[in-house]
Amino acid sequence: MNRLLIRGGHLIDPQNNIDTQADILLVDGRVANVGTVPPSEADGTPTLDASGLLVTPGLIDIHVHFREPGQEQKETIATGAAAAIAGGFTSVCCMPNTTPAIDDDASIDFIDERAHRANLANVFATGCLTRNRAGEELAEIALMAQRGAVAFTDDGTGVASADLMAKAMTYVGMTGRAVFQHCEDPTLGGGAMNAGPLATRLGLPGWPGLAEELMIQRDLMIARSQNYHTRWHAQHMTTANGAELLRRAKHDAGDNAHRITGEVSPHHLLLTEEACAEYDTHAKMNPPLRTTADIEALRQAVADRTITILATDHAPHTAEEKALEFEDAPYGIIGLEPALALYIKALIDAGTIDWPRLIEMMTIRGAELCNLDGRGHLATGAHADVTLIDPNLNWTIDAHAFAGKAANCPFHGWNVRGRAVATIVSGDIKLLRDADRLSDATATPPADEAALATFAAERAAAPPRQG
Known part of the structure; x- marks a missing residue:
């Protein structure tokens, strides 16, 4: 029997309205007891001292790119899962823009097998909306759903055809899954950075916020025409106008408002287009960094629950790719390991939200959207996925010390809390930064040795990281 007692921590479980000191007993991969665990249940059980720490449901990120299959030099399921664990994430949902794309049931099985082999974080697959993300015909949505796809998206590319998008929403709705939309009108998007005076001065092609807003508006109209039969989710939102469109749509949807959701990422809450001023490719994003006014509007959208989910859009690339000229370098940054500290800086330190709301946005809301039953909360019987957080630990972000393969992080060198x-x-300790907190390290090992060996081999095979 696998047992672990977490004692003396401050438990925050928004789903169950818990925000107080409490113990939690984990038995055989499930939550067995929450509150005051009696000595009869605690005797002989390895104990993790959580004094001074927050104890929360395992953090969930519904938007990551692990690059496998096809781009393993950037990241694999194993190294991505290791990065998730290092950041406190117990569950992640990987996007399907791999090579080949995850657009059939065999691809879903592949991701599932690799995740089980890694034996670190829970890794769930999303499936493509269209074959090969080409936007021409629907992918095998029903078959992928049967094999465990938790959502459907062509992330990295918006579905340009309104007719095809309407059909996609209809078919996805039949599976009970959600549509994740990469909101970008292809005739306006695709620039190197935010459109405006700075892009003009730098001689870089601009990407206007209108590209995002047009697709948000179109999809929301489709959703309304279908009486919100399918849950629709806007990925990596960046603009003030886009947030306002979502806010109005949720108001108009009434009782169906919960079927329209949006997410925001750390970089779009902390960085503006000015980060591109020195042609630093670590600031090249898809969608791009916007303005201070947009950041303020996104924070307000978080505050008033227009935006309900935080997601990193973790996007690893090699140092060689990011060393290309700005226009030629790929979009994206890594985000799993520093995400929690960056959300604290952007939202808690800024006075936008409090800790229970932050944990809510990083746990139960994503679990609900992706049907991750038994995750995102710590009620008796739930999966024993737990994150312990030191809210006052000061540290410096070092992208070269991350567990994943890549180092393309614009926050390198930041001092954070x-x-x-x-x-x-599932009741197994995968990360423990202070071994002295565990009463019996031999009873509950820090991580599965075979999984660590697999990860170490893949990590060692990665190209050397550069600046």
Whole structure:
């Protein structure tokens, strides 16, 4: 029997309205007891001292890119899962823009097998909306749903055809899954950075916010025409106008408002287009960094619950790719390991939201959207996925020390506060930064040795990281 007692921590479980000191007993991969665990249940059980720490449901990120299959030099399922664990994430949903794309049932099985082999974080696959993300015909949506796809998206590319998008929403709705939309009108998007005076001065092609807003508006109209039969989710929102469109749509949807959701990423809450001023490719994003006014509007959208989910859009690339000239370099940055501290800086330190709301946005809301039953909360019987956080731990972000393969992070060198100090998946400790907190390290090992060996081999095979 696998047992672990977490004692003396401050438990935050928004789904169950818990925000107080409490113990939690994990038995055989499930939550067995929450509150005051009696000595009869605690005797002989390895104990993790959580004094001074926040104890939360395992953090969930519904938007990551792990690059496997086809681009393993950037990241694999194993190294991506290791990065998730290091950041305090117990569950992640990987996007389907791999090579080949995840657009059939065999691809879903492949991701599932690799995730089980890694044996670190829970890794769930999303499937393509269209074959090969080409936007021409629907992918095998029903078959992928049967094999466990948790959502459907052509992330990295918006579905340009309104007719095809309407059909996609209809078919996805039949599976009970959600549509994740990469909101970008292809006739306006695709620039190197935010359109405006700075892009003009730098001689770079601009990407206007209108490209995002047009697709948000179109899809929301489709959703309304279908009486919100399918849950629709806007990925990586960046503009003030886009947030306002979502806010109005949720108001107009009435009782169906919960079927329209949006997410925001750390970089779009902290960085503006000015980060591109020196042609630093670590600031090249898809969608691009916007303005201070957009950041303020996004924070307000978080505050008033227009935006309900935080997601990193973790996008690893090699140092060689990011060393290309700005226009030629790929979009995206890595985000799993520093995400928690960056959200603290952007939202808690800024006075936008409090800790229970932050944990809500990083756990139960994503679990609900992706049907991750038994995750995102710590009620008795739930999966024993738990994150322990030191909210006052000061540390410096070092992209070259990350567990994943890549180092393309614009936050390298930032001094931040707050970090996951233990990550527990199905009752097994996968990360423990302070071994002295565990009463019996031999009873509950820090991580599965075979999984660590697999990860270490893949990590060692990665090209050397550069500046």
